Amino acid sequence: MSRQDGSDRTVSAASVDDSAATLLHVDLDAFFASVELLDHPELVDKPVIVGHRSGRSVVTAANYVARRYGVNSAMPMALALRRCPSAVVLEPHMSRYKHFSDRVMGIFGDITPLVEQLGIDEAFLDVAGARRLHGSPAVIGALIRRTVEAETGLTCSVGAASTKFVAKMASGRAKPNGLLVIPAEKTLAFLHPLPVGALWGVGQTTEASLLRLGLRQIGDVARTPLAVLQKAVGEASGRKLHDLAWGRDPRAVTIEREEKSVGHEVTFEHDITDVARLRSELLRQSDAVAARLRGAGLVGRCVVLKLRYADFSTVTRSRTLAEATDVGRRIYEEAATSFDTLAASGIRVRLIGVRVEQLGDGQGQGLGLWDPDDDWRGAERAVDTVTARFGRGTVRPASLLKPDKG
Numbered sequence: 001m002s003r004q005d006g007s008d009r010t011v012s013a014a015s016v017d018d019s020a021a022t023l024l025h026v027d028l029d030a031f032f033a034s035v036e037l038l039d040h041p042e043l044v045d046k047p048v049i050v051g052h053r054s055g056r057s058v059v060t061a062a063n064y065v066a067r068r069y070g071v072n073s074a075m076p077m078a079l080a081l082r083r084c085p086s087a088v089v090l091e092p093h094m095s096r097y098k099h100f101s102d103r104v105m106g107i108f109g110d111i112t113p114l115v116e117q118l119g120i121d122e123a124f125l126d127v128a129g130a131r132r133l134h135g136s137p138a139v140i141g142a143l144i145r146r147t148v149e150a151e152t153g154l155t156c157s158v159g160a161a162s163t164k165f166v167a168k169m170a171s172g173r174a175k176p177n178g179l180l181v182i183p184a185e186k187t188l189a190f191l192h193p194l195p196v197g198a199l200w201g202v203g204q205t206t207e208a209s210l211l212r213l214g215l216r217q218i219g220d221v222a223r224t225p226l227a228v229l230q231k232a233v234g235e236a237s238g239r240k241l242h243d244l245a246w247g248r249d250p251r252a253v254t255i256e257r258e259e260k261s262v263g264h265e266v267t268f269e270h271d272i273t274d275v276a277r278l279r280s281e282l283l284r285q286s287d288a289v290a291a292r293l294r295g296a297g298l299v300g301r302c303v304v305l306k307l308r309y310a311d312f313s314t315v316t317r318s319r320t321l322a323e324a325t326d327v328g329r330r331i332y333e334e335a336a337t338s339f340d341t342l343a344a345s346g347i348r349v350r351l352i353g354v355r356v357e358q359l360g361d362g363q364g365q366g367l368g369l370w371d372p373d374d375d376w377r378g379a380e381r382a383v384d385t386v387t388a389r390f391g392r393g394t395v396r397p398a399s400l401l402k403p404d405k406g
Helices: 031-037 077-083 094-111 128-134 137-152 164-174 184-191 204-212 218-223 226-233 235-245 275-296 328-342 374-390
Strands: 023-028 048-051 059-062 088-090 115-117 122-126 156-161 179-181 261-272 298-309 314-325 349-361
Touching (some): 023 137, 031 048, 031 059, 031 094, 059 077, 094 115, 094 122, 094 137, 122 164, 128 137, 137 156, 137 179, 156 164, 164 179, 204 328, 218 235, 226 235, 261 275, 261 298, 275 298, 275 328, 275 349, 298 328, 314 328, 328 349
Parallel strands (some): 048 088, 156 179
Antiparallel strands (some): 023 156
16 A cells, blocks of 8 residues: 555644644645646546556656555556556646646745745745735635635645644645644644654665664654764754654745756766666765855755656656755765665666755855754865865765776
8 A cells, every 4th residue: 555645644623723833835636647637537536647658667646546556656657557457547748737836836825925835746835924814824724725726626735833844744644635734732742653754854774773773653753862863863863853853843934036956967878777876876966966056155955856767758856855955965865765766676767867956045044953964064075175176086985986906
């Protein structure tokens, strides 16, 4: 059973106290598949996969009916059709996705000027100043859902909480087509029973470290002495996880007025199936992107991985950081986590790329509550100094060095 099939859907009662839950996370439901189904209403109750039907293609998206068969985005199309032979495959249309995304973001902007777009299909909204005009956060959440569906035919899920982290988790639990409000005083009751993998920034490596300590739920992390956490996952990461486990997240909704990004990508001469080689290329690109960020005095909060397969189908996956960074190791870890969800046996990669979006001024922007990259930042800035004097490539990560064949 897929974890993204809506089987654990939870929604709020009408009487919920939402007075302090003024931060909303809105996420369009199965966005690509839902846009395609606008032209195929007869398929709404059938399993639908978006992608190319060729033998070496991958799944771009799947509706919730298909997800119940274990079909997920980025898996080989051949595997998806084995799991769900009755699925209908529809070709993707990226220009339509951009069109509907712009319409939905416009709806958000009509409700509050404080909209932080995270990707093509999700955003944070601060509705504290919109309550006098539109009503309580729960009422605003319901208004958003109604308006989006009425004007576009699409459904969305809304999480409302007193912090961004909890609001995003709430929208995920409300899927599909639901509203979940977490009152401030109910934050810990909501968080603590959830698995540790739900914590922001916990990838496979960190999750394995926590599980080795016997920490299976967020509540276990909260009750663990800070020093024990820091010994297991590092000083900065341990403090960040401890704060999140107690519902502490001071980040505000920020408005990105200008679309900017820094990235690197490479198209291989021959399709690549070697996962180790692809991860090595990710590391090289991540270091290069970070060096460009530091050189420009910038930091970024969204790491995007791009893969193009042998059949020319292209997928992207983005991960939003709790704090902006200019550190190659952090960029690599986020890109590698996305890559691990996409890598599958037999996949042939034609192009791989990494870029960082949601850029800000690295000089004028503080590091906030957490700086999980402090040690790596110092090391990489030392590399910058050597590079400026002796040229790029003088110092490189050991994993990028070819073995001495002499």
